[in-house]
Every structure is written in structure tokens, then in C-alpha cells.
Amino acid sequence: MNATAATGFGRLRGELLRFVLVGGTSAAITFSIYRGLMLFGASPHPALALGFVAGTVFSFFANRMFTFNIATPSRQGEVLRFVVVYAAALGAHVGVNALMLAWLGRSEPGIAASFVVATCVSTATTFIGMKWFAFARDGAGSSGAAARSPEDAANASSGGARPRLSLVIPCYNEAANLPLLVQRLRESFLDPRCEVILVDNGSSDDSPAVLAALLAGQSRIRSLRVERNQGYGYGILAGLRAAQGEVLGWTHADLQTDPVDALRGLELFAPDADECFVKGRRYGRPAGDVAFTVGMSLFETALLGRPMWDINAQPTLFPREFFLNWREPPHDFALDLYAYHQARISGLDVRRFPVRFGPRAHGRSHWNVNWRAKLRFIRRTVDFSWRLRRGLGAR
Structure with a gap:
């Protein structure tokens, strides 16, 4: 594995670890609101949707600043891409949760198991969508696309793009x-x-x-x-x-x-x-x-x-x-x-x-x-x- 590939793998591993930390906090927020609303008589699907909205808003800002280290202001295209990721993850979460509830029933263990499976699916959808779609950097801003090997740098002319x-x-x-x-x-x-x-x-x-x-x-x-x-x-x-x-x-x-x-x-x-x-x-x-x-x-x-x-x-x-x-x-x-x-x-x-x-x-x-x-x-x-x-x- 060359230095660029090793660096890319290490960066991805770090992003995954930080995403898991943010995701755990987000899931706790989602589940607390979901179960709290159900205890007050709300039906499961609207309760889950509201909990998911709160957890995902937290997830957006925490992942943007902490997981992917993005400090520049949000761009319009970035927000629109996140809306697409949000909709896909929300649909996956609610849909998988409904399927699991229909299979396992609405007992306490069934509700918890359904939530865990739905969360895993929506979390994977969210990470993939955020990294490679919502927060993807275009052109030279991409952290991997513009990197070159030391050999390329050495062969560049003195007026080339590689800095000294x-x-x-x-x-x-x-x-x-x-x-x-x-x-x-x-x-x-x-x-x-x-x-x-x-x-x-x-x-x-x-x-x-x-x-x-x-x-x-x-x-x-x-x-x-x-x-x-x-x-x-x-x-x-x-x-x-x-x-x-x-x-x-x-x-x-x-x-x-x-x-x-x-x-x-x-x-x-x-x-x-x-x-x-x-x-x-x-x-x-x-x-x-x-x-x-x-x-x-x-x-x-x-x-x-x-x-x-x-x-x-x-x-x-x-x-x-x-x-x-x-x-x-x-x-x-x-x-x-x-x-x-x-x-x-x-x-x-x-x-x-x-x-x-x-x-x-x-x-x-x-x-x-x-x-x-x-x-x-x-x-x-x-x-x-x-x-x-x-x-x-x-x-």
C-alpha cells in the first residue's frame, strides 16, 4: 500500500470512528424522543419521524464539524444534497422499522429490536451519503483526488503546481x-x-x-x-x-x-x-x-x-x-x-x-x-x- 492509499485508509478509519461516536449520540436523542412521544400516546411512525429529525439535525452539524473537519460556510448545493441524503435515510429508517415491527410485533423487545435494525440501515445510508455526496468536495478541494506521489512532485517543473x-x-x-x-x-x-x-x-x-x-x-x-x-x-x-x-x-x-x-x-x-x-x-x-x-x-x-x-x-x-x-x-x-x-x-x-x-x-x-x-x-x-x-x- 503506497503512502497516499495508506493516508486515505487512515482518514476513512478516523472518520468512521468519529461518525460512530456522533451516531451513538444521535441515536440516543432519536430514541429518547421516539419513546417519550409513544409514552404520551403518539403512534410509532410519526413519533419515530420526529425523533429522527431531531437526531439528524444534531448529526448534520456534529458530522460536518467533527467527523469530516469542515469549517467553511455551508454552500447551497451542500444543503440540497444533504436534504436528499436526509430523505433517503429517513425513508430507510421508517420503512425498515415498520417491516420489523410487522414481523416482531409491538412488544418492548420487538420495538427495541426494530429500532436497532432500522438505525443500522439508516446510519449506513447517512454515512455513505454524507461522505460521498452531501459533503463531497469538488475538484481541487477533494482531499484525495489532488494528492500526488513524491515522484510526481520531484518531476514537476519549478513553476508547477506542487509547492516547495x-x-x-x-x-x-x-x-x-x-x-x-x-x-x-x-x-x-x-x-x-x-x-x-x-x-x-x-x-x-x-x-x-x-x-x-x-x-x-x-x-x-x-x-x-x-x-x-x-x-x-x-x-x-x-x-x-x-x-x-x-x-x-x-x-x-x-x-x-x-x-x-x-x-x-x-x-x-x-x-x-x-x-x-x-x-x-x-x-x-x-x-x-x-x-x-x-x-x-x-x-x-x-x-x-x-x-x-x-x-x-x-x-x-x-x-x-x-x-x-x-x-x-x-x-x-x-x-x-x-x-x-x-x-x-x-x-x-x-x-x-x-x-x-x-x-x-x-x-x-x-x-x-x-x-x-x-x-x-x-x-x-x-x-x-x-x-x-x-x-x-x-x-
């Missing part, structure tokens, strides 16, 4: 990891139109000397020194300002995420790169970290009014023009949140793809040490989130 990549990797006291990181970069970043900037972010270990030795004679991998550490975001911003690419981005130096993921993310950029924001979606993490991420994602989504999921996942890629419009970006770990939020309010096409998150090659995290460190992170992030809500950096 500048990947910034902040390094703070990562001397032990740097040989492995640079070796991985040498093996994978072979396209001459891709560059990597390793930012020595005020390291106090042997990083400057290690980088000087490793990068001697390198043209596509270079280093930038920040004399005094002023935060994770400060180092990234220094690298972004020195970058030359049309597509900019960053990832981590600890090898918990493979720098090659940035090349996979680049495949998701369509020719209209100014309209894309690409970000990984992590898997393979400890359950406690996943629970922490889910909680922060739900909080940010509710506070900022836009879907914000797995905010600190890497890599993060975006067009150069998008970066040039930033105002007052933070100098700490909130930079991930800032960039993601700016993409949402700017109406960029946010595209996610699965990335494996493994253990560090050497050393330990500089912030994710224990729950006390997480609480400090939460406090800083919540403070910055309120500033974003009040309009900091709005375009």
Missing part, C-alpha cells in the same frame, strides 16, 4: 537525538526543492557542536541558532522567518513523530496550496495522554466555537502567505493552538492524516513529565484560549 516545503524542527537539548534525526532526514528528504531547518533553540548541551559536525557539507538541511531559549514557539517562529518554502511547517526533534510524516502531509496539498492547512492526527499514545487530549480538544472546541481536535499533533503544514498574516503569535506551546485556530477562522481547508506517535529515542520530554506539568500546561493554555476568544490575532 520548508520544515522547521526546534531542538532544545536534543544532542543525543540529533545523529538519528539527521540520518533520517538525509535518507528521506531527497527532493532538492525541500529544505529542513534545525533550530538550536538555546540549547545548553552539546547541540551546537553536534549540529556543526553533522551538517557539514549539507545543502538541504541547515541549522539556525537561537542564543537564549525563549520558548518552544519562539524557536519555531525563528525558523519560519528564515524559511524559503511556499509551504511551511514544523515537527518535533525527539523522533516520537517521524519527520517523513511531513512529506506524507505534503501529498495532501492540492495545487491551490493557499487554501490548505495540513496536520497529523496521532495514534499509538498511552491511554492517559489520549484522555488528556480528548478533554483539551472538547474544551477548546466549546470555547472557540470551532472543531479543534488533537491540537498538538505534528506535523503542521500551511502556505507561506497564511504565515505572513499572523499577528502576535505566542512563543510557547500555545503556538500549535494559535496556528490551528487561525486556520479555522481563515476558512482554510483543514486536512488531517494519521501519524504514529512512538516513544522518544533518547531523553525525556521537556514538559510532559507528570500531571503537575500537565496542570501548568492547562493553566497557560486556558489563559491563552480566552485571549483567542476575545479576538487576539484575528484577521
Whole structure:
């Protein structure tokens, strides 16, 4: 399976999992209204139809924003297509429910079993219709149609549609990891139109000397020194300002995420790169970290009014023009949140793809040490989130 196919499969799997979560909530809403109306004497079919309407309205907005990561305003054609999907799913739900009730009878077990079968049929109809009809993206907006292989990108002319990549990797006291990181970069970043900037972010270990030795004679991998550490975001911003690419981005130096993921993310950029924001979606993490991420994602989504999921996942890629419009970006770990939020309010096409998150090659995290460190992170992030809500950096 090539990288594009693997990315497409991973995206579909993630959409299915999120759709199941939304579908379970929608089914609970539908069934509560359905049974509640029947307890008050309503006949089953109108009661089910009203419950289905309420559940599907919730499903529409939740799937649009959460399952399929669509932040742009609804188009007229999209709404009309959804009406067709809605009608088909409603007909399937009511029809299958009626057939099952006729077969099983209206006992309590029969009603429940009929509802479950009808829900399964209508849910499948809804997912297929939403993904490939109601929320389908036309032309270059499609997340799969415009992706090309790295070979196609390398063969494109300098004035072609494939954007050039500048990947910034902040390094703070990562001397032990740097040989492995640079070796991985040498093996994978072979396209001459891709560059990597390793930012020595005020390291106090042997990083400057290690980088000087490793990068001697390198043209596509270079280093930038920040004399005094002023935060994770400060180092990234220094690298972004020195970058030359049309597509900019960053990832981590600890090898918990493979720098090659940035090349996979680049495949998701369509020719209209100014309209894309690409970000990984992590898997393979400890359950406690996943629970922490889910909680922060739900909080940010509710506070900022836009879907914000797995905010600190890497890599993060975006067009150069998008970066040039930033105002007052933070100098700490909130930079991930800032960039993601700016993409949402700017109406960029946010595209996610699965990335494996493994253990560090050497050393330990500089912030994710224990729950006390997480609480400090939460406090800083919540403070910055309120500033974003009040309009900091709005375009």
C-alpha cells in the first residue's frame, strides 16, 4: 500500500470512528424522543419521524464539524444534497422499522429490536451519503483526488503546481537525538526543492557542536541558532522567518513523530496550496495522554466555537502567505493552538492524516513529565484560549 492509499485508509478509519461516536449520540436523542412521544400516546411512525429529525439535525452539524473537519460556510448545493441524503435515510429508517415491527410485533423487545435494525440501515445510508455526496468536495478541494506521489512532485517543473516545503524542527537539548534525526532526514528528504531547518533553540548541551559536525557539507538541511531559549514557539517562529518554502511547517526533534510524516502531509496539498492547512492526527499514545487530549480538544472546541481536535499533533503544514498574516503569535506551546485556530477562522481547508506517535529515542520530554506539568500546561493554555476568544490575532 503506497503512502497516499495508506493516508486515505487512515482518514476513512478516523472518520468512521468519529461518525460512530456522533451516531451513538444521535441515536440516543432519536430514541429518547421516539419513546417519550409513544409514552404520551403518539403512534410509532410519526413519533419515530420526529425523533429522527431531531437526531439528524444534531448529526448534520456534529458530522460536518467533527467527523469530516469542515469549517467553511455551508454552500447551497451542500444543503440540497444533504436534504436528499436526509430523505433517503429517513425513508430507510421508517420503512425498515415498520417491516420489523410487522414481523416482531409491538412488544418492548420487538420495538427495541426494530429500532436497532432500522438505525443500522439508516446510519449506513447517512454515512455513505454524507461522505460521498452531501459533503463531497469538488475538484481541487477533494482531499484525495489532488494528492500526488513524491515522484510526481520531484518531476514537476519549478513553476508547477506542487509547492516547495520548508520544515522547521526546534531542538532544545536534543544532542543525543540529533545523529538519528539527521540520518533520517538525509535518507528521506531527497527532493532538492525541500529544505529542513534545525533550530538550536538555546540549547545548553552539546547541540551546537553536534549540529556543526553533522551538517557539514549539507545543502538541504541547515541549522539556525537561537542564543537564549525563549520558548518552544519562539524557536519555531525563528525558523519560519528564515524559511524559503511556499509551504511551511514544523515537527518535533525527539523522533516520537517521524519527520517523513511531513512529506506524507505534503501529498495532501492540492495545487491551490493557499487554501490548505495540513496536520497529523496521532495514534499509538498511552491511554492517559489520549484522555488528556480528548478533554483539551472538547474544551477548546466549546470555547472557540470551532472543531479543534488533537491540537498538538505534528506535523503542521500551511502556505507561506497564511504565515505572513499572523499577528502576535505566542512563543510557547500555545503556538500549535494559535496556528490551528487561525486556520479555522481563515476558512482554510483543514486536512488531517494519521501519524504514529512512538516513544522518544533518547531523553525525556521537556514538559510532559507528570500531571503537575500537565496542570501548568492547562493553566497557560486556558489563559491563552480566552485571549483567542476575545479576538487576539484575528484577521
